[in-house]
Amino acid sequence: MRVLITGGAGFIGRALSKALVAAGHSVSVLDNLLTGDASSLPPEVEFYQGDVRDVPLLWTLLQGVDCVYHLAARVSVPESVLYPREYNEVNVGGTVALMEAMRTVGVRRVVLSSSSTIYGDQPSQPLHEGMWPNPPAPYAVSKVAAEYYLFTLGSLYGITTVALRIFNAYGPGQPIPPSHPPVIPQFVQQALRGGSLVVFGDGTQTRDFVYLDDVVRALVLAGERDxxxxxxxxxxxxxxxxxxxxxxxxxxxxxxKANVLYNRGRSGGVHRMVADISLARDLLGWTPRAGLSDGLKRLLREDPRFSR
Ligand SMILES: NC(=O)c1ccc[n+]([C@@H]2O[C@H](COP(=O)([O-])OP(=O)(O)OC[C@H]3O[C@@H](n4cnc5c(N)ncnc54)[C@H](O)[C@@H]3O)[C@@H](O)[C@H]2O)c1
Structure with missing residues (x-):
């Protein structure tokens, strides 16, 4: 297969590029390097720096492509509260631009990396795909809208479409931005440095943490399966x-032993999140391989930032 990965220089995209190259596919990456880093992409990857909303550029990059993995997005929930227009323009506008360009060039398949944040607070757990979205922030709204555009334009243009709602991914290479970093790399870094781990709320809020390699395997399968x-x-x-x-x-x-500080004045966010993964098993033949305890140990071994 010839594939294009938008946002392929990001945390998940780099790992996906490596897996697809290793499986013998021909891989191009489009990324504007807002948060991405192209320096560790495999040498076989053709890298293009540019914006996912640039339709003429997409026309060029989509020539001969069998499947697009659409990962390019603004990804910070708190930042989306400050800049909802930007999140709408990139996450929704980028998806629409991509679908339009795919129609023009005649590309037949796209996999969207959507997000579990779409669910928000729900009356019951585990979260399954049939639940009505309850997006708690503009980032989540942008992913709901991206899903709708994906499916509607896909039906109208005859493009095969699939959206993976990824839960909390973690693994080597995950960025630790100074503001609002993802919890796992931040806590691991703090624990290793002897710093304080700040928990918002009382720490009883739950999440579903999924290892990077498992996410990548699911994306690859979503691009292949009938x-x-x-x-x-x-x-x-x-x-x-x-x-x-x-x-x-x-x-x-x-x-x-970590020094844990509770910031009880600040909301811990959505109270409970755990995925019902039966559809992934039935449709993709996918089940996660790494448990959290082992995944954290692997992270410490494989991420040079945490080597001791
Ligand atoms: N990491 C997670 O836990 C998680 C969970 C659910 C969904 N997702 C989704 O998976 C995808 C990848 O996430 P990630 O964690 O690798 O984030 P990331 O920020 O590392 O990757 C996103 C990439 O998109 C690029 N990008 C941003 N705006 C762009 C634009 N206008 N044009 C071209 N490229 C642009 C960035 O430079 C970056 O390389 C995103 O769509 C994200 O919403 C991630």
Missing amino acids: QVDHRIINIGSGRETSLNHLVELIEEATGR
């Missing part, structure tokens, strides 16, 4: 972990 057209598929571990328990597992993996 009978996924028009489907939304959860990609999580299927395990519910409270932040308090995450801290214990990080202490175990790092061998360090």
Whole structure:
């Protein structure tokens, strides 16, 4: 296959590029390097720096492409509250631009990396794909809209479409931006440095943490399998972990007792999140391989920032 990965220089995109190159596919990446880093892409990848909304550029890059993995997005929930217009323009506008360009060039398949944040607070767990979205922030709204555009334009243009709702991915190379970093790399870094781990709320809020390699395997399968057209598929571990328990597992993996501070005045966000992953099993033949305890140990081994 010849594939194009938008946002392919990002955390998930780099790992996906490596997996697709290793499987013998021909891979191009389009990324504006807002947060991405193209320096560690495999040498076989053709890298293009540019914006996913640049339709003429897309016409060129889409020639001969069999499948697009659409990962390019603004990805910070708190930032989306400050800049909702920007999130709408990139995450929704970028998806529409891509679908339009795919129609013009005649590309037949696209996999969208959507997000579990779409669910928000729900009356029951585990979260399954049929639940009505309850997006708590503009980032989540932008992913709901991107899904709708994907499926509607896909039907109108005859393009096979599938959206993976990825839960909390973690693994080597995940950025740790100074503001609002993802919880796992931030806590691991703090634990190793002997700093404080700040938990918002009381730490009973739960999340579903899924290892990077498992996410990548699901994306690859979504680009290959039949009978996924028009489907939304959860990609999580299927395990519910409270932040308090995450801290214990990080202490175990790092061998360090953490200094935990609770900021009870600040909301811990959505109270519970755990994925129902039966559809991923049935449609993709996918089940997660890495449990959180082992995944954290692998992260410490494989991410040079955490080597001791
Ligand atoms: N990491 C997670 O836990 C997670 C969970 C759910 C969904 N997702 C989705 O998976 C995708 C990849 O996420 P990630 O964690 O690798 O984030 P990331 O920020 O590392 O990757 C996003 C990439 O998109 C690029 N980009 C941003 N705006 C662009 C634009 N206008 N044009 C071209 N490129 C642009 C960035 O430079 C970056 O390389 C995103 O769509 C994200 O919403 C991630």
